[in-house]
Amino acid sequence: MSFREPVRAADEPGGAVDFPPVENGLDYLLSVIELLAHEQDEVTPRQLKYAVLHLQAATEVLLKYRLYLEHWTLVLQNLDVAKAKPNKKMTRAFFSGGDFISCTPLETVERLRSVIGLDISDDEQKQILDLAKSRNALQHYGMTDTDGTIESRTAEVLDFLVRFLDDCLLPELDPADRERVTEDMERIRFGLTKIRSYIARRMERLKxxxxxxxxxxxxxxxxxxxxxxxxxxxxxxxxxxxxxxxxxxxxxxxxxxxxxxRSPPPTNDLFSQPSxxxxxxxxxxxxxxxxxxxxxxxxxxxxxxxxxxxxxxxxxxxxxxxxxxxxxxxxxxxxxxxxxxxxx
Ligand SMILES: [Zn+2]
Ligand SMILES: [Zn+2]
Ligand SMILES: [Zn+2]
Incomplete structure (x- = not known):
């Protein structure tokens, strides 16, 4: 498998950081907020569905962009592919499903933790992987989750992403680029508190x-x-x-x-489930x-x-x-x- 639009090294001296992926990721997050940060208690299954899809898209774009800033080859699933390809300018297509196979959600988080050394806890890693699973289940089996679960899980992942943006991604951008996302970040923070208060209101009623x-x-x-x-x-x-x-x-x-x-898998196959x-x-x-x-x-x-x-x-x-x-x-x-x- 090859990609037709190879990317350049992000750490090239004087190379401008491509901004669109961050803007793109925040745009997905704003969509999640619009879908879920509601005053009324009813969210339609369709709104929940797009909230999950857009949250997953935001997570993928933002986490992979941080990998890209470290070195563009980190975004590839098969690191060998990178060796044979000349560096060229990265395009936006790279992050919106270009002609290459990018790393899996697990590889993404593992590389952020072990290669870049970012502080991502086991719980946060699990939340990110659970989200990727929900998204896949949604694609293949349709919406099975009910009201409540998605808001709760979304709040957890949003919490993480806001911290990730603040601590790990935005500091890597030019001050001017950071400035451009300030307003979006505020809207996301405010939306997150609305989702939290929705959860709190429902729990209060169940008390x-x-x-x-x-x-x-x-x-x-x-x-x-x-x-x-x-x-x-x-x-x-x-x-x-x-x-x-x-x-x-x-x-x-x-x-x-x-x-x-308990009981280890019978084979060395890492994908087989212990029973x-x-x-x-x-x-x-x-x-x-x-x-x-x-x-x-x-x-x-x-x-x-x-x-x-x-x-x-x-x-x-x-x-x-x-x-x-x-x-x-x-x-x-x-x-x-x-x-x-x-x-x-
Ligand atoms: Zn429950
Ligand atoms: Zn006994
Ligand atoms: Zn019993």
Whole structure:
């Protein structure tokens, strides 16, 4: 694969920095703000769809432009391609899907972190990659997400992008170019607070509803709000996307607690999925829905072992097998170990 419009090195002495990609990225962000920063509570599925697509486009353009400023070859997926090509002036087409294969979202973030040494946290990396996944799902399967999730996730990524622009990208531009985007940046900041206040208004309305159930209220792995009610059925009051307690337990363990899946993949194939989710069988109901280290709204500072199916927290660990169990009469070993011991 080759690209017909090779680009020049951005660090060429005296070479003017091409400005359009930043303007282009901010334009996408303004569109996201227009679509989501609403006074009324209803956003149409079509508005949500374009919000995701435009946020993803903005993220891609802005992150890759920072790579480009370091060295144009960093934007290519296959770095070898660059060797054979003479440097020429970069064109706008380069960033709007030119005739070359650019690096993947994961490669982009990894290069920003490891090659340029930018401070991007694991959480931020995950938010960026999740966004790219939502965008792909949207392209292939249509809009499946409901109101709430997208606003929450958008706010997270927007937060990151504003910081990224302030700390990592805008300082690299000429003062005159920076000046030109000041107004757009202010509109984006203001829009972000409106999206945040929309989320806060909805959570405020859910507060009374959630209050009596704080012992089984957890952070939702989809929308990240503290609005997930575990039990049968498990559902989130903020984004009614989750219903299956087992899937929710898996998602919670991976997305919120960042627990790696157990048992390594059978091959060296990096793309194959490990097959054992990071959950345990519940000592009470037996379902594979017990998550170690889960946190409920009732005790946010005290992680516990929580079953998403029977919505029970097991605070005791067996002295012998260290499995969670329900202690009766201050016993310190679980039923299994107790019966094994008395069998001798
Ligand atoms: Zn949710
Ligand atoms: Zn259970
Ligand atoms: Zn035991």
């Amino acid at each position: 009374d509803q959630l209050a009596p159930d704080e012992k089984r209220t957890l952070q939702c792995p989809d929308c990240r709000q503290w609005a997930l009610l575990a039990g049968d059925p498990t559902s989130c009051l903020f984004c009614p996307a989750t219903t299956n307690s087992q899937l929710t337990a898996w998602n919670y363990a991976s997305a919120i607690l960042r627990l790696p899946w 054992t989710p990071p959950v345990d069988p519940c000592p009470d109901c037996g379902a594979d829905t017990l998550v170690r280290g889960a946190v409920t709204a009732a005790a946010p500072e005290r992680p516990t072992n929580f079953c998403f199916n029977c919505a029970t927290a097991f605070t005791d660990l067996c002295e012998i097998c260290s499995q969670p169990f329900r202690a009766v009469d201050e016993q310190s070993t679980c039923g299994n170990c107790l019966s094994l011991g008395s069998g001798d």
